[in-house]
Amino acid sequence: MKGTELGKATGFCAKSANIWQVVGWILTIFKIVIPIILIVLGMIDLGKAVVASKDDEIKKSMKSLMFRAIAAVAIFFVPTIVGLIMGIVSGFNNDTNGVEKDFNICRACLVNPSKGKCASAATSANNADAQ
Numbered sequence: 082m083k084g085t086e087l088g089k090a091t092g093f094c095a096k097s098a099n100i101w102q103v104v105g106w107i108l109t110i111f112k113i114v115i116p117i118i119l120i121v122l123g124m125i126d127l128g129k130a131v132v133a134s135k136d137d138e139i140k141k142s143m144k145s146l147m148f149r150a151i152a153a154v155a156i157f158f159v160p161t162i163v164g165l166i167m168g169i170v171s172g173f174n175n176d177t178n179g180v181e182k183d184f185n186i187c188r189a190c191l192v193n194p195s196k197g198k199c200a201s202a203a204t205s206a207n208n209a210d211a212q
Contacts, residue, residue: 092183094190098199101187105194108160116153123149164192 094101123146130142167188190199 092186094183094187098186098190101190102194102199105191105199108163108191109194112157112160116157119149119153119156120146160192164188167191 123142127139127142127146130138167184170184186199193199
């Protein structure tokens with residue numbers, strides 16, 4: 082893997098920044114949509130149980146709603162935990178050949194796909210390939 086040439090990142094993460102950005106968008110969408118779906122489904126189940134006026138069904142639905150809410154919170158924090166782990170891993174690298182800079186491009190694209198850092202990394206990688 083190459084380092085940097087004239088300030089342009091040319092490593093694996095820089096060359097595949099567009100892919101990492103798409104994966105980052107997918108994680109962001111899942112982070113928002115899946116918890117909402119889980120909570121809405123739990124509320125629908127609870128509503129059905131309340132309308133049926135059966136105590137056993139209400140208790141079962143409350144328990145199900147609680148587990149779905151916990152799962153929703155856990156799913157919401159998965160991308161944050163991935164970003165934290167990637168930050169810890171990048172802290173162990175003392176390489177001066179640009180590997181850490183390249184790894185930070187992957188991290189930026191996964192954690193913050195809408196930020197300009199990922200887009201600028203992809204642009205600089207494409208410009209370096211064209212030369």
